[in-house]
Amino acid sequence: MIDMSKIVIHTITPEDANYPPLLTHITPAPKKLYLRGTLPNPALPTIAIVGTRRLTRYGAEWTARIAADLVRAGVVIVSGLARGIDAIAHTAAVEAGIPTIAVFGTGVDDDSIFPRENFALAHRILDTGGCLVSEYPEGTRGTKFTFPERNRIIAGLSLGVLVTEAPIKSGALITARHALDYNREVFAIPHQLGHFTGEGCNDILRQGAHLVREATEILEILGIEALKETRTYTPKNETEAKLLACFSQEPMHIDALIAATGITSADAITALTMLELNGVIKNMGEMKFIVA
Numbered sequence: 001m002i003d004m005s006k007i008v009i010h011t012i013t014p015e016d017a018n019y020p021p022l023l024t025h026i027t028p029a030p031k032k033l034y035l036r037g038t039l040p041n042p043a044l045p046t047i048a049i050v051g052t053r054r055l056t057r058y059g060a061e062w063t064a065r066i067a068a069d070l071v072r073a074g075v076v077i078v079s080g081l082a083r084g085i086d087a088i089a090h091t092a093a094v095e096a097g098i099p100t101i102a103v104f105g106t107g108v109d110d111d112s113i114f115p116r117e118n119f120a121l122a123h124r125i126l127d128t129g130g131c132l133v134s135e136y137p138e139g140t141r142g143t144k145f146t147f148p149e150r151n152r153i154i155a156g157l158s159l160g161v162l163v164t165e166a167p168i169k170s171g172a173l174i175t176a177r178h179a180l181d182y183n184r185e186v187f188a189i190p191h192q193l194g195h196f197t198g199e200g201c202n203d204i205l206r207q208g209a210h211l212v213r214e215a216t217e218i219l220e221i222l223g224i225e226a227l228k229e230t231r232t233y234t235p236k237n238e239t240e241a242k243l244l245a246c247f248s249q250e251p252m253h254i255d256a257l258i259a260a261t262g263i264t265s266a267d268a269i270t271a272l273t274m275l276e277l278n279g280v281i282k283n284m285g286e287m288k289f290i291v292a
Helices: 021-025 057-072 085-095 116-127 146-156 171-181 196-206 215-222 238-246 254-261 265-277
Strands: 010-012 033-037 046-051 076-079 100-103 131-134 160-165 185-188 281-285 288-291
Touching: 021 146, 033 116, 046 057, 046 085, 046 146, 046 171, 057 076, 057 085, 057 160, 057 196, 057 215, 057 265, 057 281, 076 085, 085 100, 085 116, 085 265, 100 116, 100 146, 116 131, 146 171, 160 171, 160 196, 160 215, 171 185, 171 196, 185 196, 185 215, 238 254, 238 265, 254 265, 254 288, 265 281, 265 288
Parallel strands: 046 076, 046 160, 076 100, 100 131, 160 185
Antiparallel strands: 010 033, 033 131, 281 288
């Protein structure tokens, strides 16, 4: 049976009851939104996570970690489905089975989804009860104007914007500036001095953005009370089960895990990434992991 929510494109205007309330406070507010999927309950807190397409391992690791923690706290992640930081933020949500909102600078029909490498991710967002949003009709291709314009919607849908990695000239900083214009909170992860992919983060920290080291700092500033975690994690496959059986109270290096389980390096990296996104383990640096 075909899931029509993955195909049908709905339109809403500011006059409609399900138009996102936060968007009514931005200028200019979208006169019409094109939607696929389901907008999350407006009572749920929303936080945008944005950043560079040319991410480093540092940016990828910290984006995944903070996004996963926010999702477990009951936060809806908003981002732009771009490659890099955006994709990692959305993936943290879909891996946890939690709705996320992807805002497009194109139409939301299958032929218009961009970048094409994130086509499958877009459908996973729909499969987990999330939503694809745009102010552009079906068939619209992205331009140098449409993507910056969609950034104001990303900021407008969110209580705050977190920039996890961005150079000085980055669309993510446009989103942060919109957030300031809308009186929303702006957060950033600090980066090593002289590393160009993080210079934008350091610059907005200098200008007064909140320095973030963990998700709880965002929750505290926004006054969001984290949901209580009551479920026990069940390994999704044999590889995860083998890895988890090796852990004790001490950090385990990936090489030791591979030696103990006999699984391949590629399978170990994939499984460890998913376990980290689900908050089961923590990366302590230098490829050492410990149970969270």
